[in-house]
Amino acid sequence: MEITLDINGDRQVLDLDPRTSLLDALRHHLGLTGSKKGCDHGQCGACTILVNGRRINSCLTLAAMHEDDEITTIEGIGRPGHLAPLQEGFVRHDGFQCGYCTPGQIMSATAMIEEAREGWPSYVSPSLEGDIELSDEEIAERMSGNLCRCAAYTGIVQAIREAAETREAAE
Amino acid sequence: MRPFDYIRADAPATATKEAGAGARYIAGGTNLLDLMKLEVMTPERLVDITRLDLRDVERTPEGGLKIGALVTNSDLAAHPDVRRDYPVLSRALLSGATGQLRNKATAGGNLLQRTRCYYFYDPAQPCNKRDPGSGCGAIGGFNRIHAILGASEHCIATHPSDMAVAMRALDAEIEVEGADGAGRRIPIADLHRLPSDTPQDETTLAPGDLITAVILPPPAKNTFQAYRKVRDRASYAFALVSVACVLRMDGDRIGGVALAFGGLAHKPWRDPEVEATLTGESPSDDLFDKAADTLLREAQGQGGNDFKIPLARRTLKAVLREATQTEAAA
Ligand SMILES: Cc1cc2nc3c(=O)[nH]c(=O)nc-3n(C[C@H](O)[C@H](O)[C@H](O)COP(=O)(O)OP(=O)(O)OC[C@H]3O[C@@H](n4cnc5c(N)ncnc54)[C@H](O)[C@@H]3O)c2cc1C
Ligand code: SF4
Ligand code: FES
Ligand code: FES
Numbered sequence: 235m236e237i238t239l240d241i242n243g244d245r246q247v248l249d250l251d252p253r254t255s256l257l258d259a260l261r262h263h264l265g266l267t268g269s270k271k272g273c274d275h276g277q278c279g280a281c282t283i284l285v286n287g288r289r290i291n292s293c294l295t296l297a298a299m300h301e302d303d304e305i306t307t308i309e310g311i312g313r314p315g316h317l318a319p320l321q322e323g324f325v326r327h328d329g330f331q332c333g334y335c336t337p338g339q340i341m342s343a344t345a346m347i348e349e350a351r352e353g354w355p356s357y358v359s360p361s362l363e364g365d366i367e368l369s370d371e372e373i374a375e376r377m378s379g380n381l382c383r384c385a386a387y388t389g390i391v392q393a394i395r396e397a398a399e400t401r402e403a404a405e
Numbered sequence: 406m407r408p409f410d411y412i413r414a415d416a417p418a419t420a421t422k423e424a425g426a427g428a429r430y431i432a433g434g435t436n437l438l439d440l441m442k443l444e445v446m447t448p449e450r451l452v453d454i455t456r457l458d459l460r461d462v463e464r465t466p467e468g469g470l471k472i473g474a475l476v477t478n479s480d481l482a483a484h485p486d487v488r489r490d491y492p493v494l495s496r497a498l499l500s501g502a503t504g505q506l507r508n509k510a511t512a513g514g515n516l517l518q519r520t521r522c523y524y525f526y527d528p529a530q531p532c533n534k535r536d537p538g539s540g541c542g543a544i545g546g547f548n549r550i551h552a553i554l555g556a557s558e559h560c561i562a563t564h565p566s567d568m569a570v571a572m573r574a575l576d577a578e579i580e581v582e583g584a585d586g587a588g589r590r591i592p593i594a595d596l597h598r599l600p601s602d603t604p605q606d607e608t609t610l611a612p613g614d615l616i617t618a619v620i621l622p623p624p625a626k627n628t629f630q631a632y633r634k635v636r637d638r639a640s641y642a643f644a645l646v647s648v649a650c651v652l653r654m655d656g657d658r659i660g661g662v663a664l665a666f667g668g669l670a671h672k673p674w675r676d677p678e679v680e681a682t683l684t685g686e687s688p689s690d691d692l693f694d695k696a697a698d699t700l701l702r703e704a705q706g707q708g709g710n711d712f713k714i715p716l717a718r719r720t721l722k723a724v725l726r727e728a729t730q731t732e733a734a735a
Contacts (some may be wrong), residue, residue: 244489245544246499251408252408253406253409255438274442275439275442276435276505279503279505288508289504290505290508290509291505294434294438294506294509295434295509296431296434296438296451298411298453299434299455310619327461342504345504346504349479349504352483354482354483355482355483355488357640360493361496362488362489374440374640375640376504377504378503378504378640378641379503379504379505379506379641
């Protein structure tokens with residue numbers, strides 16, 4: 235079937251089997267291999283992308299379900315020479331070893347920082363109301379959908395905390 | 406994944422018309438696609454309902470809340486009215502899955518998600534739920550996550566939802582539109598079934614029934630509400646045992662209480678006798694033990710899940726102590 239997708243601001247027309255996951259459409263049909271396939275079952279977060287600004291697992295959804303949606307992948311966040319602050323932070327804080335989980339971590343953290351700014355509580359938030367302070371505990375809970383096989387978690391949390399603070403200071 | 410026809414519905418009436426035999430609705434897809442990849446579920450037709458106008462959370466004339474079937478788990482957990490008036494529901498939602506999954510998962514899909522029983526997930530294993538009559542791999546097999554209440558000799562699976570447990574404690578009603586276009590409401594107590602001798606029939610819905618909303622009654626005033634979830638990891642794991650509690654004190658006595666349990670049975674578990682044991686009494690550890698005795702009077706372990714019997718007791722007591730501000734007995 236013919237499917238039109240809006241990816242990183244570009245309109246793409248694809249001829250796809252209805253079974254094609256959004257992740258496979260990105261990687262195999264559009265050559266956008268920044269999004270990774272770890273488990274293909276929604277368990278690891280390596281395939282995390284943004285749909286209309288919200289983070290989702292692209293392996294657990296069909297490309298056909300996302301016509302008219304605004305899709306952002308790691309390629310749309312920053313490129314070599316023009317890195318996003320979170321990407322620079324991951325480099326500075328050693329937020330990775332093999333790098334396989336990294337695009338998913340960065341996409342997830344990008345949306346997570348906005349969720350916290352909108353006041354979304356998490357399971358570890360002491361109160362369901364009021365402002366959210368992104369403590370290490372809050373970051374760990376909110377990022378629990380992104381696994382890192384190399385266990386670079388210390389650097390990942392530092393990079394995210396710094397990016398959240400920079401974002402706050404910029405207001 | 407087996408091939409299927411993909412149809413996008415633009416109104417509830419077209420959705421129910423397209424959903425004949427062999428069809429399934431797809432909402433967030435986080436459970437259905439997972440199971441289709443493993444060929445545990447093999448629908449011939451998928452009716453995409455994500456374009457339906459069922460994404461609002463509205464006040465009902467009675468002062469309750471009407472939650473559209475497509476409201477995401479994230480939006481529902483963060484909704485100001487839910488956080489203020491139904492905190493047990495926010496907490497239950499936030500305890501489930503991950504940020505990414507909650508952004509996709511919907512209220513309707515969450516209610517109808519299927520068990521996480523390992524044998525159900527593996528088409529090479531016997532499972533009466535996936536393949537009626539093939540036997541139950543979990544009985545006599547690995548059954549750490551399985552039921553201790555309401556199970557049958559045909560199936561000992563548990564319902565995995567956290568959200569549904571909170572909705573059970575809140576006496577939610579499910580609004581359904583049938584294939585004939587007629588609407589009806591089902592109390593959540595009557596939505597899910599016990600396995601009996603037909604574990605493949607998980608709910609009382611008919612094929613083609615579309616969940617359009619979940620209705621919450623007006624919020625109970627001056628209540629303590631909590632959702633306590635015990636699991637194998639600190640985050641991102643299904644409940645071994647969970648308790649949703651809505652409790653009101655009347656002076657130094659328990660004025661009223663609703664308790665629903667996850668991880669124990671094929672459906673969110675609620676037992677009026679447990680609540681009757683507690684109502685009107687002054688809180689104490691002895692009283693809480695009596696409530697646990699009542700809850701677990703017919704509990705049966707399967708070997709791997711025997712630990713759930715004492716765990717359910719301790720989790721219930723911990724929640725009741727917190728709710729009534731009672732100290733543990735020395
Ligand atoms: C890795 C992982 C971890 C998870 N952890 C947890 C957890 O800790 N706690 C928890 O509670 N859940 C957990 N989940 C499950 C998750 O909550 C469910 O997958 C989700 O809620 C299902 O909602 P959905 O909208 O994606 O449903 P779908 O996958 O779209 O649908 C599920 C079923 O419901 C039917 N359906 C959907 N909407 C309707 C409707 N409106 N009317 C009629 N039928 C409908 C579909 O046909 C399908 O049979 C986890 C899932 C994953 C993948
Ligand atoms: S417990 Fe139920 S779902 Fe699991 S193998 Fe037995 S019949 Fe299947
Ligand atoms: S590849 Fe999508 S969550 Fe693992
Ligand atoms: S850096 Fe290797 S998996 Fe995270």
